[in-house]
Amino acid sequence: MMERRLRRTSLYIPGTNPGMLANASVYGADSIILDLEDGVPVSEKDAARILVRNALRAIRYRGVEITVRVNALCTPFGKDDFEEIIPLAPDAIRLPKCESPEDVRQADALMSELESRNEIQPGTVQIIAITESASGGTKLSEIAAASPRIAALNYGAEDYTADIGAVRTKEGHELDDIRAKVIVAARIAGVQALDSVFGDVNDMDGLYAEAFRVRQLGFDGKSVIHPRQISVVHSAFTPSEKEIGFAERVMKAFHEAASRGAGVIALDGRMIDAPVVARAQKIIALAEAAGCLLIEG
Amino acid sequence: MSQMNNERTGVSGSLESCDALVMVVFSPDCEGLEIEIDSPSIASFGEEMRKAVRETLESAGIFRGIVKIQDRGSLDCTLRARVETAARRALAGDVREKVNT
Numbered sequence: 001m002m003e004r005r006l007r008r009t010s011l012y013i014p015g016t017n018p019g020m021l022a023n024a025s026v027y028g029a030d031s032i033i034l035d036l037e038d039g040v041p042v043s044e045k046d047a048a049r050i051l052v053r054n055a056l057r058a059i060r061y062r063g064v065e066i067t068v069r070v071n072a073l074c075t076p077f078g079k080d081d082f083e084e085i086i087p088l089a090p091d092a093i094r095l096p097k098c099e100s101p102e103d104v105r106q107a108d109a110l111m112s113e114l115e116s117r118n119e120i121q122p123g124t125v126q127i128i129a130i131t132e133s134a135s136g137g138t139k140l141s142e143i144a145a146a147s148p149r150i151a152a153l154n155y156g157a158e159d160y161t162a163d164i165g166a167v168r169t170k171e172g173h174e175l176d177d178i179r180a181k182v183i184v185a186a187r188i189a190g191v192q193a194l195d196s197v198f199g200d201v202n203d204m205d206g207l208y209a210e211a212f213r214v215r216q217l218g219f220d221g222k223s224v225i226h227p228r229q230i231s232v233v234h235s236a237f238t239p240s241e242k243e244i245g246f247a248e249r250v251m252k253a254f255h256e257a258a259s260r261g262a263g264v265i266a267l268d269g270r271m272i273d274a275p276v277v278a279r280a281q282k283i284i285a286l287a288e289a290a291g292c293l294l295i296e297g
Numbered sequence: 298m299s300q301m302n303n304e305r306t307g308v309s310g311s312l313e314s315c316d317a318l319v320m321v322v323f324s325p326d327c328e329g330l331e332i333e334i335d336s337p338s339i340a341s342f343g344e345e346m347r348k349a350v351r352e353t354l355e356s357a358g359i360f361r362g363i364v365k366i367q368d369r370g371s372l373d374c375t376l377r378a379r380v381e382t383a384a385r386r387a388l389a390g391d392v393r394e395k396v397n398t
Contacts (some may be wrong), residue, residue, distance in 0.1 A: 018375040019315035046385065058374035137298040188357050 005091075006030045006289050007063055007152065007192060007221040008237040012069075015048030019056045024064070027227040028234075030289075031065035036081050037072075037096050045077045048115040049084050056088040066090045067128060072097035073106055082107070086114040092126035092151055099136035102147035104129060105135040108147040126151040128194065131182070132159035140181050144189030152192035153182050154223070170206060183218040202225040211236035222260045238290040239283045247280035247287070254280075304362075307386030310371075310379035317371040321354070321366065321383040327361040330354060336368030346376060353377045357384040 011029035013020045015036045034055065040048040052068060070081035070088050074097065085093065095107050104127065112122045127149040131137060137160065144150055155178050158168070161238035179195070186193035195214040198207045211222050211233045222233050236239045238249070249267060254277050257265040265272040304324045310317045317336075332350050334343065350364055364383075368376065 017313075018371060018378075019313070022315060022372055022375075047378070048384075049384040050382050051375065054374035058372070290352040 006285065007065065007193075008155075008286070009196060009221060010065075010067070010194065010223045011227065011231045012039060012225050012229060013224065015052045015201070016040055016044050018051060018055075022059060023049065024059075025061040027066060027230055029224065029227075029230050030221065031067055031091075032061070033094055033223070034066070034068045034090075036077070037069045039069075045071070046080075049077075049081055053084045053088060056085070056090060065092070065235070067092040067094050069094035069096060069130075070149065073103070073110070076111050079110070082110050082114060086125055087118040089115075089118075089120050089124055091196060092128050094128045094130055094154070096130045096132065096156065097136075098129040098131050098143055100131050100139055101142040104143055104146035104150065108149055109177070111149070123149060124237070125149065128152045128154055130154045130156055131178075132156035133163045134160070137178050137181050140185035141188055144185050144191055148192050150189065152194050152220070153186045153189075154194040155179075155196055157180055157196035170200075172210060179214065179217055179219070187218070195219045197223045197225050198229070201229065204228075204232050207232050208236050234290060235284055238292060239287050243283050244287045244292070247283040250276060250280035251284065262279040299358055305387045305390045307358060307383040307388070309382035309386065312367060312369055314369050315375065317366055317368040317376050317379050319366050319376075319379040319383040321359065321380065321387045322363040323359050323384070323387040324362045327363060329361060330359070331363045332366070333364065334366045336366070337370060338368065349373055349377050350380050350384070354384055357381060358396040359384050359387065359388070362387070 007030050007076065009029040010031040010033050010129055011027055012033045012035050014026045021034065024034070034052045036045065036048050036052060068085050068244065069202055070085060070093050071077035072095070073079060095104070098104060107127060111125055115122045115124055127147060128151055129143050131140060131153070132155065136143065140153060144153055157175055159175050160166055160178050183193045198210050200206060207229055214222060215237050224230055224233060249258065253265050253267045253272055303320055303326065306320065306322045308320045311318050312318050330351060332347050334346055336346065350366065354364065364380070371379070
């Protein structure tokens with residue numbers, strides 16, 4: 001299984017904005033999305049592709065995952081995006097309109113060809129699949145299993161709800177169905193589940209409530225469209241002191257049992273099995289990322 | 298600037314901060330490349346900017362023409378991207394509305 005990278009926030013950066021491209025890594029997001037797709041008008045697709053390619057060549061983005069949302073291969077822009085971007089080996093591409101395993105396999109094949117041609121180890125660039133239709137929502141497990149490059153599943157809230165005929169609301173109950181599908185498919189495949197954006201950049205309370213809820217549901221992170229949303233989502237993804245304290249005790253008991261060669265671990269009269277250890281590891285990783293890990297003593 | 302029949306013009310970029318507005322007129326009738334740059338950085342980085350423009354255009358196969366740049370503090374990679382885009386648009390015969398003739 002591939003390394004589980006911290007992706008609490010993924011910040012969209014329009015591929016047409018040189019100032020934001022230059023400063024993309026300073027905002028504090030775990031991942032940045034250099035966007036060639038919906039954030040770019042059709043008349044500027046060529047300019048954004050060249051601008052993002054040059055930014056990837058010239059700018060040292062430190063301490064952040066670099067991803068590029070390319071256009072889908074079924075559009076007139078997708079193939080050119082792959083040919084300019086894959087040779088620069090970003091950490092991952094965000095693949096929109098991922099509605100079948102064939103969409104992933106087609107992207108995988110082209111990426112392998114481009115990696116080989118540019119002397120990059122095949123499989124280096126990961127894929128974060130974005131599903132945006134009712135049809136795609138029924139094939140998430142197959143999409144997640146279609147390539148070892150898949151690092152995470154994501155969905156496009158606006159396109160998906162338009163496709164199923166739902167009304168968008170602040171509460172977001174119309175997304176309950178796709179969120180459940182994304183989480184279950186991601187867990188089966190052993191990849192991450194990433195939530196879509198919260199569109200109102202002025203409603204920080206609403207953003208916090210939604211981010212907190214999706215973390216409870218099992219999501220590993222959430223896309224953001226404005227730098228001011230980053231700290232709010234990180235806060236929602238920061239475990240409570242009680243959660244951190246319990247996770248530390250679980251890990252201590254786990255390590256002690258492992259050193260004794262004991263097969264069964266108990267803590268406070270409760271059996272600690274693999275899922276509890278996995279959850280504790282995830283909480284500790286989130287706590288470390290938030291800089292709030294408790295010191296035992 | 299007059300637009301002759303065998304000239305093709307491409308424009309890219311903007312006048313936003315950190316960007317540059319670039320117009321490339323691909324003109325086989327010119328003697329060479331005529332580069333005009335208006336930039337707050339011209340005193341310090343004028344030569345580097347001209348070099349970047351010239352290299353980018355020559356890579357695109359343009360050796361004769363006129364380039365006009367209104368720079369707003371663009372990085373080297375941005376300037377090269379804008380010039381390359383404008384050059385490709387010029388070669389494609391893509392005359393954009395922003396061109397002031």
